[in-house]
Amino acid sequence: MLKKIVAISFLFIYLFPTTELSELLKMPLLIEHFIEHKEENKDITFWQFMHMHYSMDDVKDADYDKDMKLPFKSCTHSSSSVSNVYTPLTVTFFVPQPRVNCEDRNFASRDQFLQTSFLSNIWQPPRAC
Numbered sequence: 001m002l003k004k005i006v007a008i009s010f011l012f013i014y015l016f017p018t019t020e021l022s023e024l025l026k027m028p029l030l031i032e033h034f035i036e037h038k039e040e041n042k043d044i045t046f047w048q049f050m051h052m053h054y055s056m057d058d059v060k061d062a063d064y065d066k067d068m069k070l071p072f073k074s075c076t077h078s079s080s081s082v083s084n085v086y087t088p089l090t091v092t093f094f095v096p097q098p099r100v101n102c103e104d105r106n107f108a109s110r111d112q113f114l115q116t117s118f119l120s121n122i123w124q125p126p127r128a129c
Contacts, residue, residue: 026071033066 016022034049053067061067068074 020072023071026069030070033070
């Protein structure tokens with residue numbers, strides 16, 4: 001249980017500064033601003049409010065400053081990513097190979113292989129018949 005809490009904590013510690021996830025912390029501002037609009041116009045729905053603030057162009061009206069403080073309205077931080085590349089030292093392994101006596105092996109004779117002149121014909125350009 002503790003490992004899970006620590007893992008989730010590290011995930012949030014990483015995601016908030018490196019992504020736009022920190023914009024979700026502005027959600028109370030969104031609700032507060034919607035309530036202000038609802039007091040001005042009782043017939044406005046939440047979807048009309050969202051359409052007005054996110055789908056239409058930004059109009060510099062009396063509450064423009066509040067509009068720009070809404071989540072995902074302005075880019076308030078720049079995200080940069082840093083990656084460290086660690087190259088391991090070159091390690092060579094020596095694996096001793098057992099000695100093989102060629103006379104003890106039953107190798108295929110040379111006449112079982114195709115002639116190289118035959119194989120070189122494969123790589124020729126196509127010819128018209």
